[in-house]
Amino acid sequence: MVVSIKDLDVKEKMQWCPGCGNFGIVSALKGAIADLGLAPHETVICSGIGCSSKLPHYLDTYGFESIHGRGLPVASAIKLANNNLNVISVGGDGDGYGIGVQHFVHIMRRNYDLTYIVHNNQIYGLTTGQASPTSMMGMKTKTTPWGVIEEPFRPLATAINSGATFVARGYAGDPVHLKELIKGAIAHKGFAFVDVFQPCVTFNKINTYPWFQQRVYKLDGTHDVKDKWAAMQKAYEDEKTNYQKVPIGLFYKVEKPTYESQLPQIKDVPLVKHDLKKIDISMAYKELE
Amino acid sequence: MMFSFKIGAQAGAGVMVTGRMMAKCFTRGGFHVVEYPEYPSLVRGGHNVVEVAVSDKQMYSPTQKCDVVIALNKDAIFYHKDFVKKGGVIIYDEPIDTKQFKIPKDVHLLPVPLIKLIEKAGGNNNMINVVALASALALVEYPFEILAKVIEDEFGRKGAEIVKKNIDAATEGYNYVTENKGDVVNLVKTIKPTSNARKMLIAGNEAIALGAVKGGMKFYSAYPMTPASSILHYLFANERNFNIVVKQTEDEIAAMNYAIGASFAGVRSMTGTSGGGFALMTEALGMAALAETPIVTALVQRVGPSTGMPTWTEQADLRFALHASQGDFLRVILAPGDVDECFYLGAEAFNLAEKYQLPVIIISDKFLAETVFSTERFDEKKMKIERGKIVDNLPALEPNTRYKRYKLTKDGVSPRVFPGTPNGMHVGTSYEHDETGFSSESFIMRTKQVDKRDAKLAGLLKEIPAPEVYGPKKAPVTIVCWGSHKLPALDALGILENNGIKANVLHFSYLFPLDKNKIEKAMKQCTKTVMFENNSTGQFTGMLKQYCDVEPDFLVLKYDGRQFFAEQMAEEIGKLVKKKFKGDKDIRICEKEDLEYYNQQRYGL
Numbered sequence: 001m002v003v004s005i006k007d008l009d010v011k012e013k014m015q016w017c018p019g020c021g022n023f024g025i026v027s028a029l030k031g032a033i034a035d036l037g038l039a040p041h042e043t044v045i046c047s048g049i050g051c052s053s054k055l056p057h058y059l060d061t062y063g064f065e066s067i068h069g070r071g072l073p074v075a076s077a078i079k080l081a082n083n084n085l086n087v088i089s090v091g092g093d094g095d096g097y098g099i100g101v102q103h104f105v106h107i108m109r110r111n112y113d114l115t116y117i118v119h120n121n122q123i124y125g126l127t128t129g130q131a132s133p134t135s136m137m138g139m140k141t142k143t144t145p146w147g148v149i150e151e152p153f154r155p156l157a158t159a160i161n162s163g164a165t166f167v168a169r170g171y172a173g174d175p176v177h178l179k180e181l182i183k184g185a186i187a188h189k190g191f192a193f194v195d196v197f198q199p200c201v202t203f204n205k206i207n208t209y210p211w212f213q214q215r216v217y218k219l220d221g222t223h224d225v226k227d228k229w230a231a232m233q234k235a236y237e238d239e240k241t242n243y244q245k246v247p248i249g250l251f252y253k254v255e256k257p258t259y260e261s262q263l264p265q266i267k268d269v270p271l272v273k274h275d276l277k278k279i280d281i282s283m284a285y286k287e288l289e
Numbered sequence: 290m291m292f293s294f295k296i297g298a299q300a301g302a303g304v305m306v307t308g309r310m311m312a313k314c315f316t317r318g319g320f321h322v323v324e325y326p327e328y329p330s331l332v333r334g335g336h337n338v339v340e341v342a343v344s345d346k347q348m349y350s351p352t353q354k355c356d357v358v359i360a361l362n363k364d365a366i367f368y369h370k371d372f373v374k375k376g377g378v379i380i381y382d383e384p385i386d387t388k389q390f391k392i393p394k395d396v397h398l399l400p401v402p403l404i405k406l407i408e409k410a411g412g413n414n415n416m417i418n419v420v421a422l423a424s425a426l427a428l429v430e431y432p433f434e435i436l437a438k439v440i441e442d443e444f445g446r447k448g449a450e451i452v453k454k455n456i457d458a459a460t461e462g463y464n465y466v467t468e469n470k471g472d473v474v475n476l477v478k479t480i481k482p483t484s485n486a487r488k489m490l491i492a493g494n495e496a497i498a499l500g501a502v503k504g505g506m507k508f509y510s511a512y513p514m515t516p517a518s519s520i521l522h523y524l525f526a527n528e529r530n531f532n533i534v535v536k537q538t539e540d541e542i543a544a545m546n547y548a549i550g551a552s553f554a555g556v557r558s559m560t561g562t563s564g565g566g567f568a569l570m571t572e573a574l575g576m577a578a579l580a581e582t583p584i585v586t587a588l589v590q591r592v593g594p595s596t597g598m599p600t601w602t603e604q605a606d607l608r609f610a611l612h613a614s615q616g617d618f619l620r621v622i623l624a625p626g627d628v629d630e631c632f633y634l635g636a637e638a639f640n641l642a643e644k645y646q647l648p649v650i651i652i653s654d655k656f657l658a659e660t661v662f663s664t665e666r667f668d669e670k671k672m673k674i675e676r677g678k679i680v681d682n683l684p685a686l687e688p689n690t691r692y693k694r695y696k697l698t699k700d701g702v703s704p705r706v707f708p709g710t711p712n713g714m715h716v717g718t719s720y721e722h723d724e725t726g727f728s729s730e731s732f733i734m735r736t737k738q739v740d741k742r743d744a745k746l747a748g749l750l751k752e753i754p755a756p757e758v759y760g761p762k763k764a765p766v767t768i769v770c771w772g773s774h775k776l777p778a779l780d781a782l783g784i785l786e787n788n789g790i791k792a793n794v795l796h797f798s799y800l801f802p803l804d805k806n807k808i809e810k811a812m813k814q815c816t817k818t819v820m821f822e823n824n825s826t827g828q829f830t831g832m833l834k835q836y837c838d839v840e841p842d843f844l845v846l847k848y849d850g851r852q853f854f855a856e857q858m859a860e861e862i863g864k865l866v867k868k869k870f871k872g873d874k875d876i877r878i879c880e881k882e883d884l885e886y887y888n889q890q891r892y893g894l
Contacts, residue, residue, distance in 0.1 A: 011689040012727060041711045046550070049719070056716045057727055060691070062708040063716035064553055065728075066546065067576050073543040077550030077558070078708065080534050081508055085554070085708055106539040265532050272555040272707060274532065276505035276674050283530060284499055285666045288489040 001037045005030045008040060008059045015054060021172030021198030022052055025119055028175040029088075030059060032182040043086040046075035048095035051126045052119035052198070055090050069100025072107050072116065079112050082272040083260045086186065087114040094124045097133040097153045108162035108191055113258045115185045115192045118155065119172075121200035122207050129203035136243070139206055155195045156235035160228060160252050166192035167231065167252040171216050172199065173209050177248070184250060190258050197248070212246070219249030226254060292480060293342040293355040294425055295372070297365025298418075300328055300335040304361070306443070307418040308339030309661065312490050313439045314426065315343045316663045318482030322490065324661035325351035330515070330599040336364045345483060349627065350776040351660065353854045356477065357428060359421045361403075366390055367889060376476040380424050380466075382417070397473050399428070399466070406461040412454050419455050420462035427466035430479040436463075489664055493657035493773070494519040496628040497587055500635025500667075501559055502531045505674050506585070508558040510536040510547035512566060515599050516655040517589040520561045541566035545573040545586070552582045553717050555679075555707030557639045561587035564606045565596065567613065574648055575614030576719040581695065581703070581742070583642035583649075583677075587635075590654040592850050601850030602655035604772060605824035610650045611801055611832070619745055621649040622801040625657070626775030630798055632667045636674075641752065644677035645745045646702060652800065654823070656852040657773035678704040683712040691715055693724040697737055701744030746802055753799045755807035758814075760793030766862055767815040769841050771797040771829050773852060774821055780855030781862065788859065790866055800829065803836040812839045817870050819843040819862060821853050825877075845876040 008030045016022045033043065043061040047053035049068040056063025062085075066074045075089035096104050096118045107116070123141065124130040130143040133153035140147050159167045166188040170178035178196060185192035197216070199209050215238075224230050231252035238246045260266060294311065298304045305326055312324040323342045329335035340351050358369045360381040367390060373379060375395040381387065383402040392398060401424045407416050419440065426436055437456050444452045491499070498520045501509070511521045524535045538544045544560045551558035562570065567588050577584040590606045592598035610622050621641050625631040634651060642649040683706065686692065694715040696703040703724075706713030720728040721735050729735070759775075760782045768778045775796045785792045795811060795818070812818065820830050820841035825848040833839050845861050847853055861876060 010691070041714055042709055044554075044708045054728075060714055062714050064550070064580070065716055065718040065720065066549075067572055067719045070542065070546040070573065070576075073538065073546035074550035074553070077508065077510065077536070077547035078554040080536065080547075081551040081554035081556040081558070082707075082709060102539050103543055106543075263534060264529060265534055271507045271534060271551070272709070274507055276507075276557070279503055279505065279531075281499060281503050281531070284502075284527060285489055288491050288495070289487040 001039045003034045003037050003040065005034045008033060008061065010058060010060050012057055014058050016051060017202050019201040020051070021121060021200070022055070022119060024172035024175040024178065025052070025117065025196055025198060026055060026058055028170070028178040028182055029117070031175070031179040032186060033059075035179070035183055036186055038086045038186070042084065043088070044075070044078050046071045046078065046087070046089045048091040048100060049126070050092035050095045052090060052092045053095060069095050069098070069103065071095065072100060072103040075114055076107060076110070076112055079114050080260060080266070080271065082270045083113070083266055084270050088117065088186070089114065090117045090119065092125070093118060093120040093122060093132045093134045097155060101133070105158065105162050108159055108164040108193070110259045111163065111165055111190045111256055112260060113189055113191070115182070115194070117182065117194045117196060119198040120155065120195050121198045121204055123200050123204040125200050125203055136206060154235065156251055157232060159193045160231050160235060164193045164252070165190035165254050165256050168194045168250045169248045170194055170196045171212055171248050172196055173212055177218065181250065188253065190256055215243060215246040216248050217245060219247050219251065223249075225250050225252055228252060290478065290480070291342070291344040291346070291348065292429070292478060293340060293352050294357045294359060295338055295340045295355045295369050296359040296361070296421065297336060297338040297369055298361035299364070300331050300337045302337070302361060303415070303418045304337045304339050307422050308341055309490070310439050310443055311341045311422055311425070312661060312663070314431065314435050315341065315480075316488050316490055317435055317439070317485065318431070318480075319484030319486055320345060320663070321348045322663040323348060323351055324490070326659055328600050336368060338365070338369065343480065349779045350855050353856050357425055359425050360385070361417060361421055364889070368886070370396065378428065378473055378477055380421065380428065397476060399470060399473050401462065401465060403462065406465055407458050410454070410457040410461045412458040416455055416458040419459050423459035423462035424466045427463040428470060428473070428477055432482060433460070433463050435482065489666060490661050491628050491664060492519065492659055492661045493625070493628055493631045493653055494589065494659065495523050496631035497625070497635040497651060497653065498523045500632035501585070501639070502533065503669060503672065504636025504639045505557045506559050506639060507533050507556045508536070508548065508551040509533065509560065510538050510544045510551075510558070511561050512538055512541045512544050514541070514563045514566045516591055516658045517561045517563050517566070517587060519659065520587055520589070541569035542573065545570035548584055549573060549577050549580070549582050552584055553580070553708075557643070559585040559587065561589065563589050563591050564593045564609065567606070567609070571613040575616060575618065577648045578614070578618035578620065578742070579719055579721070580717040581646040582717060583639070583646050585638045585642050585649050585651065587651045587653065589658045590652065598850045600655065602852050603823055603848060603850070604654055604774070605828065605848065607652060607800065607828040607832070610652055617739070619647055619743060619749070620801065621645070621647065621749065622652055623649065624652045624772035624798050624800050626772060626796055626798050627657070628662045628664055629667065631657070633672065634798065636672055640675045641749070644675055644702070645749055646677065646705065647745065652772060654773050654852075657776070678702055680704045680706050680713070681710055683710065686712050691725040694726050695722055695738065695741070696724050697741050699744065700748050701741045702748075749802055750804050753802060753804050755804070756795050756797045756811050758793055758795055758811070761791060762793070763814070764791045764793040764816065766790070766792045766817045766819060766866065767795050768792060768858060768862065769795045769818050769820040770822070771800060774823065777853050777855040777858055778821065781858035784855055784859035785862060788863060790863060792862060797829070800832070803832065805837045808833065808837040809839055817842050817865075819845060819865060821845045821858055823852055824848055842870065843874055843876060845878065847878050849879045851880055
């Protein structure tokens, strides 16, 4: 289907701070959907709660804005209920790596064919500046007045370790590169995870655009995306180099059967199209007699 | 004729399977059967017992006392010896030394060398259950062929050799008792099959699951929790036959959110849990209400608060179901009273959820969930699937406009449209919103959306039937109860009648919303009302007062972990009649128990 970015526009004003990294992510996502020609009415974008979770309102697709941390379970079941849909889940680092981290870990074991984009700004924005699971050690926030003393959560290493079949990291300051990553993620048959550095211009005074500009570099053809151990090493490169070298791009990609492809019940007809008038339970009676 | 067996053994020894086989034997002989299990929250080591009550007349609930105990270990003798009727028999495995127990003098002991008989038949120790079952059937001279067929059905998939070995072992047990029961035979009735009509044996949980499937449920997500787990097990076992998707999730938070996601995508979906799991689901329950996503939840109660007594029964989560999640919102609470109601309400829940786009909670309890009843096949003709307002064909929208998923309507219900439908794009949301689903903090829109959702109450009330009266229309005393307690209440009527007391039952299976007019009228038709609730605060009594301004004359509460037995209900009514309905309005009862029992549980014999 031919889809233009204009087809995805809505009238609503995006309610984010000027300069917010979320603008770059929305434009990259729209570009990816248009380039891939996904029909807007066959696309569902789920989210949790947070600044980034307002995103479903800013694209003219179907959407579900759930509660804090629960975008992934809602998205999972939408896919199981109608496996013809393109399902994308978005959310922030507090949403996905904090309150909803159990869903993040377990969804990767399942390999549903859906895409998960995390707007990782390393801070809680909507609740006005508390430490997040990815806030760097030493960072002062409202809840860490003497600096963070907890190790940061490692989304990419966690994803590779938990069985994700597509693991990438983008940067909201480079929407062109990000769009390509998201396109790859959506096109991937299986669970595709994209962690996106998203500078929060209001509350994160450490991980700013200039901070990333100096540190991020793009993985190239020399990195073997099929090599799990190489991917793991790249996932730890920021820590190893004391955050002097921060790779972005596709870290890991492997083909595995999706969860839904292993369910004969929905092989030919999605659940939503099953005929409710023709339900026969006589064999159940027989078994109970 | 009414006869009851109790089979007791160490947890993990397989008495549940034996109970089911015995229940099948009697159901296939044309009897009404209730099979009632009790067990501790342990995989091995605790004491399990299953009661099989058999009657030639309609019977609804287990009994306190039994005719025959089948004791596979010494604990079973210890626990049940005082609950055997006069003239009853305890069959036990011969090596057990019974001298250590004070056996009531009108109870007879019948030792059977179960293990030796298995050895004689060339079987293995796992067959002890089958031999014990055969022994009990021989005692009442029940035909062996019926047992042989049940063994064949039970073990058939394990191969002909296993079937044969079990039948050989059973034959030894049957013959041994036939030859050795001696004078015991005069004390026990014989049970003769009355017909060979096939009936089903089904537990409350299975009936809810089956009703949901017939009602169009296509997706079920849950996390295991006693006593709701058997819904999950039953659905998983039949997932491919039923052509549905069942998902075990990482926790109950995910279970509820999955069910909501599937519903948003257009599928009838459900989750199930017990109180602790429901606590984790409550945040998402409110989301279902605000996003107006239909959702059905089976809340199978056990003893709370917190972990409580996981494998025992209570009716104390009703107020929790009524108030779960923050904010004001409408919900429906259904409380099936028997397996038939489990089936029909299991399906009807989806009609109400979809027609009114709100959460429906089916509240049940361990007692109903895991007790197995003989029943006829359900009458599917009286069921229909009503999905409410759904649109699947929409004209193109004006530029810069979105589909009004939350359109303000008079009846409060706005047409749903599912993802995949052109021109219906919108966002389902947990935020207060305008008609299109866009977050809105407008005071006027907020008030209008609340009023819209609340407007569903009027339509809903029209669908909620009045409480049901069982027994004579008019009676000097009425047992009032809800949910599972319909079962002992109906049996109590028979006991009361034998004692010369005319009574009837007023039973509620629709617990919320409550229709003041219908309920006031029903209560006015009663002379004296006695409410029985399986909790410590009279939760439903409070709701009746709050919403309908009616109050029962007496309130009897029990919260020891067991449901009321029919005998106990009849006894309390009898006392009130004797006292001419004078005295304390609040009555509390508890099972009788010796300190000895407690010490046994804790330290062993």
